Amino acid sequence: MNRRKHKKLSRRLVDAALVGDMSRVRSALRAGAPAETADPAGSTPLYVASVGGAADIVRVLLAAGARPDTESGIGSEGTPLCGAACWGHTEAVRALLDHGADPNLREDHGTGWAPLAWASKGPYPETMALLVTAGARPRN
Template sequence: MSGDRPMGRATLTPEQTARVVDIALDLARAGDTDQLIGFLAHGLPADTADPGGNTLVMLAAYHGHAGTVRALLERGADPDRTNGRGQTPLAGALFKGADDVVTALLEAGADLDTGTPTARAAATVFGRAHLLVRQ
C-alpha cells in the first residue's frame, strides 16, 4: 500500500473546505443547531468565520438563534470575537433586539466593552441598557 493515503480523516481540497464552511455559515444563520454541531464534531473550528470575519456565533446571534449561540459557546466559540467591522455578537444581538441571545452571550461572559460600537454603546442607542445588568 505504499503511496496510498494513510488511514484516518480524508483531506479536503480547498474548494471542498470552502463549501463546508459555506454550509456551516448557512446553518448558523438558520439556527440549525443539530447539523451545525455535527460539523464541529467532525473538526470544524467553533470560531469559523466568513471572509468578513463574521463567526458562526455572530451569524447565529444576529439572526436570533439563542440555542445555536449557546451550543457554539459550549463548544469553545469566542463570544467576543469581532468581525471585520469591529462588531461583536453581543452588539449585533442588541441591535436586532434578540433578548434571549443577549442573555446567552452575557451568561458566557461576553465583554461589554469590546468592539465598535461596544455593547454598552449599542444598548444605550437602542434603548436596551436594562439587558446588560448582570444577574
C-alpha cells in the first residue's frame, strides 16, 4: 500500500473509532487500514475508542491486531487502558485486559499515571476492582 493511501485509511479508521461508528471501523479495516496506526496527531484508533468507552470497537481493533499497550498521542494522551480507566469505562477496560494490557503500565513513557490512579480519581470503584483483580498495584 502506498504512503498516501495508508494515511487516508488511517485517518478514516481513527475518525470512525472516535465517533464510535462500528460499520465505518469495519469498512476501514476491510479496505486495508492497519489496526495499529495513528492519525497525524498521534492518536490511535484503539485509544480514542477506549476513551469513548466503545468496548465493541475496542474488541474489533484488538482482534484486528491493535496492540493494547501502544501509547497514543504526542505527550498529551496515553495508553488505551489509562484512557478507559480515567472515565470508568469498565467494559473497555475488561476488553483491554483480556487482550493482555498491562494493568501497571504508566503513561507518558512510564513517567505518568497508571490506570488504577486514573480510575481512583473518578472514583470508579467497579473499574478499580477490575484493575486490582488483574494485578494493578497502588503506587507508593
